[in-house]
Amino acid sequence: MLEVKHLMKSYDGHKRSLTDVSFTVATGEVAAIIGPSGAGKTTILRSINQLIKDDEGQVLLNELDMRQLNRSQLRQARQNIGMIFQNYNLIEPLTAIENVLHGCLGNKSTLAGIFSLYRQSEKEEALQLLQKVGLGNFAYQQCRHLSGGQKQRVGIARALMQHPKLILCDEPIASLDPKSSTLVMETLRQLAIEEHISVLINLHQVDISRQYADHIIGINGGQVVFDDHAEALTDTAAAQIYRKDLVLNEEAAV
Numbered sequence: 001m002l003e004v005k006h007l008m009k010s011y012d013g014h015k016r017s018l019t020d021v022s023f024t025v026a027t028g029e030v031a032a033i034i035g036p037s038g039a040g041k042t043t044i045l046r047s048i049n050q051l052i053k054d055d056e057g058q059v060l061l062n063e064l065d066m067r068q069l070n071r072s073q074l075r076q077a078r079q080n081i082g083m084i085f086q087n088y089n090l091i092e093p094l095t096a097i098e099n100v101l102h103g104c105l106g107n108k109s110t111l112a113g114i115f116s117l118y119r120q121s122e123k124e125e126a127l128q129l130l131q132k133v134g135l136g137n138f139a140y141q142q143c144r145h146l147s148g149g150q151k152q153r154v155g156i157a158r159a160l161m162q163h164p165k166l167i168l169c170d171e172p173i174a175s176l177d178p179k180s181s182t183l184v185m186e187t188l189r190q191l192a193i194e195e196h197i198s199v200l201i202n203l204h205q206v207d208i209s210r211q212y213a214d215h216i217i218g219i220n221g222g223q224v225v226f227d228d229h230a231e232a233l234t235d236t237a238a239a240q241i242y243r244k245d246l247v248l249n250e251e252a253a254v
């Protein structure tokens with residue numbers, strides 16, 4: 001379970017990008033963060049894995065506070081968090097299976113990592129994960145020859161190779177056509193349930209959020225303005241989340 005409590009963040013010491021942001025994502029749950037551009041969605045994701053340091057608050061992953069860890073503890077804890085990016089972040093000349101195997105690099109000694117020394121059991125697992133995301137037949141294709149949707153599913157398999165407790169996705173379908181978007185969202189939803197992973201997704205598409213998320217967190221001006229089951233997101237509630245005059249962080253001083 002992910003618990004975010006009272007997060008505060010200012011990049012410049014003046015304007016607040018996050019103000020008292022709190023929410024919970026249960027194990028096996030898919031939660032979507034929606035809100036207008038500049039609302040703070042990416043800042044929330046980066047604060048969770050401590051890619052940026054928030055100023056105040058708590059980020060508890062299965063009760064471990066990510067903000068209280070030293071460097072080596074943080075490196076260890078990040079192994080529990082899979083990341084899915086809009087631009088896939090794959091090594092294009094490598095094959096799909098080689099990219100998936102990179103997901104277990106964090107568990108290896110530096111030397112084994114440098115020489116990409118993988119155990120047979122790891123190679124078998126990587127292949128099984130590619131099969132799980134529907135890409136068993138593409139395991140030995142270079143990623144540069146795959147479609148956007150296929151690349152994103154390689155990214156998901158790579159994240160799964162870490163055995164994550166949480167997957168953070170920053171606009172995972174922003175570059176995809178509707179059919180590929182559906183496949184990616186279905187894959188994420190299925191994994192959350194089957195693998196008991198909490199999945200937190202930044203999305204720009206309200207309809208997709210309603211369709212695939214269990215839980216929706218609406219952000220405007222760095223504040224949580226909606227936090228409820230997906231069914232509760234009526235058109236009126238969605239319009240409220242995107243209201244321009246709700247943009248609070250322009251005025252909010254630290």
Ligand SMILES: Nc1ncnc2c1ncn2[C@@H]1O[C@H](COP(=O)(O)OP(=O)(O)OP(=O)(O)O)[C@@H](O)[C@H]1O
Pocket residue numbers: 011012017035036037038039040041042043044249
């Ligand atoms: N590195 C940074 N330095 C200074 N300000 C930043 C930085 N990153 C983000 N911000 C500011 O923080 C606020 C939130 O930005 P963030 O990128 O989290 O929004 P977002 O909801 O993810 O937007 P989008 O949907 O456009 O990606 C914005 O006002 C933005 O200008």
